[in-house]
Every structure is written in structure tokens, then in C-alpha cells.
Amino acid sequence: MQKRWLSMTAVLTAIALVAAACGGGGTSGTTSTPSGAAATTAATAVGEVIIASDLPTSGADASSGLPTQNGAAFAIAQTKSYKGITITFKPFDDTVNGVHDPQKGAQNVQQMLSDPKVIAMVGPFNSNVARAEIPIANQGPLAMMSPANTNECLTQTFPYCDPQPAALRPTGKNNYFRIAAPDTVQGPAMADYIIKTLKLTKVAVFSDNETFGKGVADNFVKRLTATGGVLTNRSDFDWKTTNDFKPFINAAKAAGAQAIYAGATSATKACIVRSQMQGILDVPFTGPDGIGDDQCLKDSGSNTANMYFTNAAGDAAQNPDAASIVAAFKQAYPKASDLGAYTFPAYDCAFILVDAIKRAIDAAGGKVPTRQQVIDAVQATSGLKGTVGTYAFDANGDPKSATMAFWASKGTPAVWTFQSQFSVGQ
Amino acid sequence: MVSSVANARTRLLAGSRGKLLNATLFLIIAIAVIILATKVATLGPAYFVQILVYGLANGSIFALIALGYTMVYGIVELINFAHGDVFTLGGFISLWLLPTFGVTEGGSVSGAGLILPLLAILVISMVACAVVNVTIERVAYRPLRHAPRLTPLITAVGMSFVLEGVMYLWRGPFNLHYPNVLPTAGIELGGANGPAIGFKDLAVIAIAIVLMVALSLFVERTKLGKAMRATAQDRDAAQLMGIDINRTIAATFFIGALLAGAGGMIFGLYYNTITFDQGFTAGLVAFTAAVFGGIGNIQGAALGGLVIGMIQSLSDGYFDTAWTQVLIFAILVLVLVFRPTGILGMRVPEK
Structure with a gap:
């Protein structure tokens, strides 16, 4: 009888371990990327900062989340360090059972906050996840930069919004930015x-x-x-x-x-x-x-x-200035499924953060900046040219101008094909 | 035990409090029917017919699942929570078999040429599901036959998770597209822009009816069916009469899963989508159908399935889908409160 209990306990422990391993997948550290985003040169480093991402990268949502993550990883890999401070990328996954989950996203942000090296994040992808994450990141405060959130109530006050944007920002200051048109x-x-x-x-x-x-x-x-x-x-x-x-x-x-x-x-x-x-x-x-x-x-x-x-973002292929970046990306990520509609918007998000972090490092006299200094630097972004737009932010964290594109299904088997795009000023 | 509680309940309801409760129930139903009637009147009769046809097709699928619940409950008094996932498995196995038999969406096999391969796939999926269900019974329920009632209930929940996990690992968490191979043509009601009764709807209803008639003939006419009824009535006495209990129970699980497997494939063909965890909701709704008709009662399960399917379609079509689940489970609660034995009465052994 005792033997049976022992073997049962062993089996249960094994199951628990497997479950823990699976559940922790999103937080188990830096995912290696083809271009070696995580390569650090610890010998010369006087500090290290991490740009995290929170995207739905497994299950049904992975078809849009993974290509987005690729864009961010690729952008950060372009700048390995600045003034001796290394900049690395750490992706988090906010899916539970294959679907984006607000609670999981909130937990991820809490994990980011507990790591003092994390000074900004790319994401999230889904508006309901953003709604759960903004109040937590706001108390960090941690700069959030979303490539894909479009719900207007995240940034703008309308009578029908519940909750109102102010309620999402307990400190009263803004820490959330996005580049997509609402x-x-x-x-x-x-x-x-x-x-x-x-x-x-x-x-x-x-x-x-x-x-x-x-x-x-x-x-x-x-x-x-x-x-x-x-x-x-x-x-x-x-x-x-x-x-x-x-x-x-x-x-x-x-x-x-x-x-x-x-x-x-x-x-x-x-x-x-x-x-x-x-x-x-x-x-x-x-x-x-x-x-x-x-x-x-x-x-x-x-x-x-x-x-x-x-x-809610332009097509990088329509921008001749971005051609070399698009080509380099395709070399690093050759599969067709590596590239999605939000790959280059995410690239731009990471690019804006890297740019802001550099300015923040300068402002801090070559030292690792505080999270608030990074937020201030993002807010001060002006006329920065990315692959799908030129960026500056209003006080709500919305882009001062954004691009909206139309795509249609064409051919057999059908593929999404770019039709037209237009710019909108806020 | 169960039915003596039920009898006590019925006697209690016969009192003045019972009359009040019955009056309340009648009032609730009357209000719902009046609201529905006004909506039906505004949207016209053709649309109503259309919704009824969808309701029948929906209900046929629920009925196929509900039959398995009710048969198993009738014979071993176990709610087989894994049953909903056996239903999903039928969809997964048939989806996997479709290309093997050359059936693809917009492919070369079409029209009458579809009948044979689809029938073959249906039979293989049904048998595969049945074998899985019998294995589950052998591994997870039979060793616990004399354990407290709660124990096999928990292993049933466990088996449900195991099946869902296996299907998750097999095909992932995506909504899988199930090829739309049945002809989309139908009988048009009220011109080209009006509603139409699709061939698909008719096929689903026809297959379900054939299977249900076959089941009831089997239980009424064959020796094994008689053994099943005897075992359900009094297991010990049946054993004394020389009935092989284990074989009879295994046969019940086998037949229940045959129907669920067929339901899984029909579900895929009809809705063109399957997900690894769809069995959870579908199973709950089918279980509600079984309780509605009177758990343990085969005709009751079929009737319950049809009624629940009809309610679902009426709610989807005339109210809002957000209300559908609320309605269905409100019905479960109302039935359990007012008629614990279901519409046609429970058939459980007197003990």
C-alpha cells in the first residue's frame, strides 16, 4: 500500500514539474534569435538595461504575436550597447491555453517590475490586456510602447469609456504610448x-x-x-x-x-x-x-x-527609406510566417524605445537611467523616422500622426494584398 | 435513493408552496413566449421556419451527445464527464481522415461521389471513439465500480482533461477549419433573398434520426439491449440471471461513444470549425438536455436535445447570443427545481 502511495506521489510530482515548466515558458529568460539579440559583452559593460516585450506568442494568437515579437527583437539587436551600457531583449508571452489573457499580462508586467534592469516594454498586442497592464506598469512606472493597441479608451476620455483613461493611471502621470491609430x-x-x-x-x-x-x-x-x-x-x-x-x-x-x-x-x-x-x-x-x-x-x-x-499601421514595403531594413529583416528571419502586419510597427516601437533610452543615458551622464527618465525621453520623441511612420507623441501617449492601410484578399489560394493607405493627424 | 428523494420532492411540491412555484414557472414561460411571439410576427414566417430548421439540426447534434450521457447514467449512475471530449475526438479523427479519403474543400470528389467516403469516415470515426470510450471505462471506471460514487466522478473529470490535452498536443489550440464539403444548395423559401433550408441541415437531421432510431431498435429488440435494460434496472439480479455485467456496461459505453463520435463529425461538417476544448461546453449543454428529458431515459435525452437545440436557435435568432447560455442553464436550474425527474421522468433503479 505504502509503495503504491509512493509511486503515486512520484507521478504527481512529475506532472507538477511538467506543468510548471510549461507554465513558466513565457518567463524563462531571453529567447535566442537568429541575429543574436541577446549577445552581451559583459567585460566592457558598465551596466545593463533590458527592453521587455509582452505579446501573445503561443497558441492561436501566435500567428500574429510571434511576427510582432520578431520585429522588436530585430530592432533591439541593431543596437547592442550604448556608452558601455548593454541593451538586451526579454520577451514575455501573455497567452493562457493559446489565447491572450489580461491576468497573465498583468503578472508579466509585475515580473518585469521586479527586475530592476527592465526599463521599458514593447506591447501589449491586445487592448484588453493593455487595460489590465497599464495600472500596474503605471505604478512602476514603466514605459509601455504598443505597436497594435487601438482601443480609444486606453488613452482618450469619452463619456462611454469604462474605465476612463485617468482611472488606469493611478499615479496621475502617463507611462503608456502607442503608434497605432485608435x-x-x-x-x-x-x-x-x-x-x-x-x-x-x-x-x-x-x-x-x-x-x-x-x-x-x-x-x-x-x-x-x-x-x-x-x-x-x-x-x-x-x-x-x-x-x-x-x-x-x-x-x-x-x-x-x-x-x-x-x-x-x-x-x-x-x-x-x-x-x-x-x-x-x-x-x-x-x-x-x-x-x-x-x-x-x-x-x-x-x-x-x-x-x-x-x-492601423502603414506597410513598410511602401516606404523606400525602409527597404534596406526590410531586406535585412528578411535575411535574419527568412520564413514567410516570420513577417506579419505588425512586425515593422513593433520594430518601430523598439526603435523608439532604444532612441529614448540613448537620450536618457546621455541625460543621466552616461549612467543607467531611471524608468521615469526613459518615460520622459519617450514623451520628448520628436520627428523620429521609423519604417512605417514618423513619430511624436501627444500628452495622452497617442501618436501625433498615424497611418491607416487597407488590405484585401486576392488570388487562389488567397493572400492578403496591400491596397492603399492614408495618414491621419490626431 | 435518488428517486425516493425525487418522490419526496414531488409530494412536497403538491402542497401550496408547490402551486405557487408552478404558477411562477408558468408565468416566466408565458412572458418568454409572448416576447418571442411578437418578435416572430415582425420578422415573418419564412425566417421562423429557417430558425426552426437550424434548431432541429442543432438539437440533433445535442441529442446524439445526450444519449451517451443518459445511457451511461442509466446503467452505472455515473456522469461521464469525458463524454463531451469523446464527441470532440470524433471531429478530430474524421478531420484527419478526410484528406486520406480524398475529400477536400473544392476538391475533385463531390456530389454523389461524396456519399461513400463520408460514410466510411463516419463509421471509422464512430468505432475509434467507441474503442477509446470502452478503454476509458476499463481503465478509469471499472476498477472503481465499488468505490464511493464521488471517486469515478473525479476520474471522469480527469479523463476529460486527458482527452483535451491529447487533442491540444495533436492539433494545437487553434480553431481548426473543418472542410465545407456538403453541398451548400438548398430549398429556397421566399425568393432568392429569402431564407433557405440547406441540404446540409437536412443531412444532419437525417443522419441523427437514423442513428437514434437504430439505437432505440437495438435497445428494444436485441438480446444485448435487453441485458442493458436489465442491468440498469437491477445490476445484482441481472448478474444472477447470468448476464455478463462487465460486458454489458462496456457495450453501453461503446454505443454511447458511437453516437458521440458521429455527433463530432456532423458538428464539424455543419459548423466548419472544431476546437480541442469544444467538448466542454457542448458536453454541458448535452448534459442539460439529458437532465431535461429525464436522465437515464433514452427517449427523454433525444427529446431534451431537440428542445435545447431549438431554444438555442430561437434565442440566437430572435434575442441575442449573449442570452443563449443563460437561457439554457436557467432551464437546467428550473428543471432541477420543479421537475427533478425531467420531462419524461427518470429511469433509475429503485433501491
């Missing part, structure tokens, strides 16, 4: 595109009921109805438990919808709807940046024609 631009951009470019007026809208998805859908509907469009019907799905989208599709059909707008992401089943539309409703399928990845095209099955998305 959803007050992204949602309306697709509404304009549907009315002016696709020349359609009746649109059915659904959302995944998350911070990002519902917010961008609301902004879409506001512009659509204000510019002569008609909202035929709307559903906010509990995406975790919903598999049957046919009643929504049929309601759209009955109301004569000429297009569908998805306030959701591939990870929240946006493109399953596209697949289920087959044979019922054959109209263009549109959405925000959240559907602009391979997973969406896979989920749509053979129903991939006529799909459009807005990207």
Missing part, C-alpha cells in the same frame, strides 16, 4: 471604404464582445449611420461558446445586407463566420486589423474572395 479612426476608416470605394450602404455588424472588438464595431456603426449607410442588424457574440453564426447570417440576408463588418479577431472566431456564410450570403466580408492574418484565411475555407481589413 479605433476612432480604424472603425470609421472601413465605414468610409465600404461606402466610397466598395459603393455599398447596407451592412450587418457583429462583434466578439471584447474591449477591442466591440469598441471598433461601435465606431464603425457610428460613422456608417452618420454618412448615409444603414445598419441592418447587429450581434455581439459570446465567442467562447458560440459556434453557430447562421441565425445572424440569415438575419443579415433577410434585411438585405450588402456587406458584413466583423468587430473581432481571428482568434475570436471572426472568420468562422466567413466560412458559414458560404451558400447563404455572398457579400464582402470586412473587419479590423484583427482579421489580417493567415488564420483568418484558413478559417474561411474556400470562401476567401472579397475580404477586406484595415491595418
Whole structure:
């Protein structure tokens, strides 16, 4: 009997160890990158600073999170040290069971704060994760620089925001910056595109009921109805438990919808709807940046024609000045799946942070700067040219100008193809 | 034990408090029906028919899963929590087999040529799921047959996690696209822009009905079916009559998983998406269906599945999907409070 207990305990311990190993994957240190981002020259170093990242890099979200992380890692690898202070990269993963998780993100930020070397972070990717992370990072204070967050309530005060941006910043000072255009631009951009470019007026809208998805859908509907469009019907799905989208599709059909707008992401089943539309409703399928990845095209099955998305950042391939950086990146990360819509925005985020850290080091007289000094340096960024934009920040942490791009699915098998882009001043 | 509690409950409800409760329940249902009726009237009859067809197809899938729960409960009084994951496994195995049989979306095999390969895949997936379920019974439940009731319940939860883990490792956490191979054409109601009853919907309903009729014939007419009924009624007496209990119980798990496996494949074909953890929610809903119809009661499970599927579609179509889960589990609570034995009554051994 005792023997049996012993062996059982052994098995349980083994399981616990494996679980711990898996759970700790995101925090187990610096991931090696092809270009050797983590290479340090400890002999000459008078100090070390770490730029962390918090992105969803495993599971369903990895299709957008990993290419983003690659961009940040590549940018930081370009500057290994400055005035004897080494700059290294430490990625964190905020997924739980393959899906981005606000609590996990908050834990990651706490880990970053506990490491005095971490003086800035790239990320997060998802707006609901940002909402959980900003208050914690704010008390650090730790500079956050997101390539992809678009929810307007993270930075701007609107009556419908809950919580208000001020509530996310307990110290009263701002520590959060982003380079993507907020959803007050992204949602309306697709509404304009549907009315002016696709020349359609009746649109059915659904959302995944998350911070990002519902917010961008609301902004879409506001512009659509204000510019002569008609909202035929709307559903906010509990995406975790919903598999049957046919009643929504049929309601759209009955109301004569000429297009569908998805306030959701591939990870929240946006493109399953596209697949289920087959044979019922054959109209263009549109959405925000959240559907602009391979997973969406896979989920749509053979129903991939006529799909459009807005990207809240420009396309680096449209910028001739960035050509050499794009080429160098492709050499270091040769796989097609290494490059995503937010790779170069993330590159720019890390680039802005590195630039700010250099200025902060100068200001601190060649010593390791404090976290607050880094935040001040980021805020003072002005006219900095990156691969997809030129950066300066307003007091809210929003970019003073941003780019919005339109992409469409083309060809068989379908690939996302750049259509056009425009600049927006805040 | 269970039914004596239930009887006591029923007697209690017969009192004045029971009348009040029944009146409240009636009022709640009446309000829901009135709201629904006004919505139905505004959206027109064709849309209503469409939603009913979706409800039937939804319900057929739930019924297939619910049957496994109810059969296993009837015979060993165990809620087999791994059953929902056996259902998912059916989807995964069939998804893996589809390209092997040359069935791909927009591929060369189409129309009538699809029938044979799809049937073959269906049968293989069903049998594979059945073998897995019998193995689970042999490994995780049979050694605990005389242990306290809670013990096999916990191993059942454990087996559920094991299956989910295996499928996670096999195909990852993504929503997997399940090829849309069934013809998308259908019978059109009210012109080209109106609703249509798809071939897909009809196929799903037809397969489920065939399987359910086969099951009820099997349980009513065959020797093994008789043995199953006898074992469910009184295990010890059945053993005295020379019935091999272990074999009978294994057969119950086998048949339950056959239906769940078929449900898994149909689910994939119908919704074009499967995820490793879908069995958790689907299993809970199907379990609700089984309780609704009266757990242990085969006809009850089929009826419960159809009713729950119909409620789901009506709620999705006329209210909001956000309310669907609330409605379904509110029904579970109401049924347990007002009719603990389900609509058609529990069939559990008197002890």
C-alpha cells in the first residue's frame, strides 16, 4: 500500500514539474534569435538595461504575436550597447491555453517590475490586456510602447469609456504610448471604404464582445449611420461558446445586407463566420486589423474572395527609406510566417524605445537611467523616422500622426494584398 | 435513493408552496413566449421556419451527445464527464481522415461521389471513439465500480482533461477549419433573398434520426439491449440471471461513444470549425438536455436535445447570443427545481 502511495506521489510530482515548466515558458529568460539579440559583452559593460516585450506568442494568437515579437527583437539587436551600457531583449508571452489573457499580462508586467534592469516594454498586442497592464506598469512606472493597441479608451476620455483613461493611471502621470491609430479612426476608416470605394450602404455588424472588438464595431456603426449607410442588424457574440453564426447570417440576408463588418479577431472566431456564410450570403466580408492574418484565411475555407481589413499601421514595403531594413529583416528571419502586419510597427516601437533610452543615458551622464527618465525621453520623441511612420507623441501617449492601410484578399489560394493607405493627424 | 428523494420532492411540491412555484414557472414561460411571439410576427414566417430548421439540426447534434450521457447514467449512475471530449475526438479523427479519403474543400470528389467516403469516415470515426470510450471505462471506471460514487466522478473529470490535452498536443489550440464539403444548395423559401433550408441541415437531421432510431431498435429488440435494460434496472439480479455485467456496461459505453463520435463529425461538417476544448461546453449543454428529458431515459435525452437545440436557435435568432447560455442553464436550474425527474421522468433503479 505504502509503495503504491509512493509511486503515486512520484507521478504527481512529475506532472507538477511538467506543468510548471510549461507554465513558466513565457518567463524563462531571453529567447535566442537568429541575429543574436541577446549577445552581451559583459567585460566592457558598465551596466545593463533590458527592453521587455509582452505579446501573445503561443497558441492561436501566435500567428500574429510571434511576427510582432520578431520585429522588436530585430530592432533591439541593431543596437547592442550604448556608452558601455548593454541593451538586451526579454520577451514575455501573455497567452493562457493559446489565447491572450489580461491576468497573465498583468503578472508579466509585475515580473518585469521586479527586475530592476527592465526599463521599458514593447506591447501589449491586445487592448484588453493593455487595460489590465497599464495600472500596474503605471505604478512602476514603466514605459509601455504598443505597436497594435487601438482601443480609444486606453488613452482618450469619452463619456462611454469604462474605465476612463485617468482611472488606469493611478499615479496621475502617463507611462503608456502607442503608434497605432485608435479605433476612432480604424472603425470609421472601413465605414468610409465600404461606402466610397466598395459603393455599398447596407451592412450587418457583429462583434466578439471584447474591449477591442466591440469598441471598433461601435465606431464603425457610428460613422456608417452618420454618412448615409444603414445598419441592418447587429450581434455581439459570446465567442467562447458560440459556434453557430447562421441565425445572424440569415438575419443579415433577410434585411438585405450588402456587406458584413466583423468587430473581432481571428482568434475570436471572426472568420468562422466567413466560412458559414458560404451558400447563404455572398457579400464582402470586412473587419479590423484583427482579421489580417493567415488564420483568418484558413478559417474561411474556400470562401476567401472579397475580404477586406484595415491595418492601423502603414506597410513598410511602401516606404523606400525602409527597404534596406526590410531586406535585412528578411535575411535574419527568412520564413514567410516570420513577417506579419505588425512586425515593422513593433520594430518601430523598439526603435523608439532604444532612441529614448540613448537620450536618457546621455541625460543621466552616461549612467543607467531611471524608468521615469526613459518615460520622459519617450514623451520628448520628436520627428523620429521609423519604417512605417514618423513619430511624436501627444500628452495622452497617442501618436501625433498615424497611418491607416487597407488590405484585401486576392488570388487562389488567397493572400492578403496591400491596397492603399492614408495618414491621419490626431 | 435518488428517486425516493425525487418522490419526496414531488409530494412536497403538491402542497401550496408547490402551486405557487408552478404558477411562477408558468408565468416566466408565458412572458418568454409572448416576447418571442411578437418578435416572430415582425420578422415573418419564412425566417421562423429557417430558425426552426437550424434548431432541429442543432438539437440533433445535442441529442446524439445526450444519449451517451443518459445511457451511461442509466446503467452505472455515473456522469461521464469525458463524454463531451469523446464527441470532440470524433471531429478530430474524421478531420484527419478526410484528406486520406480524398475529400477536400473544392476538391475533385463531390456530389454523389461524396456519399461513400463520408460514410466510411463516419463509421471509422464512430468505432475509434467507441474503442477509446470502452478503454476509458476499463481503465478509469471499472476498477472503481465499488468505490464511493464521488471517486469515478473525479476520474471522469480527469479523463476529460486527458482527452483535451491529447487533442491540444495533436492539433494545437487553434480553431481548426473543418472542410465545407456538403453541398451548400438548398430549398429556397421566399425568393432568392429569402431564407433557405440547406441540404446540409437536412443531412444532419437525417443522419441523427437514423442513428437514434437504430439505437432505440437495438435497445428494444436485441438480446444485448435487453441485458442493458436489465442491468440498469437491477445490476445484482441481472448478474444472477447470468448476464455478463462487465460486458454489458462496456457495450453501453461503446454505443454511447458511437453516437458521440458521429455527433463530432456532423458538428464539424455543419459548423466548419472544431476546437480541442469544444467538448466542454457542448458536453454541458448535452448534459442539460439529458437532465431535461429525464436522465437515464433514452427517449427523454433525444427529446431534451431537440428542445435545447431549438431554444438555442430561437434565442440566437430572435434575442441575442449573449442570452443563449443563460437561457439554457436557467432551464437546467428550473428543471432541477420543479421537475427533478425531467420531462419524461427518470429511469433509475429503485433501491
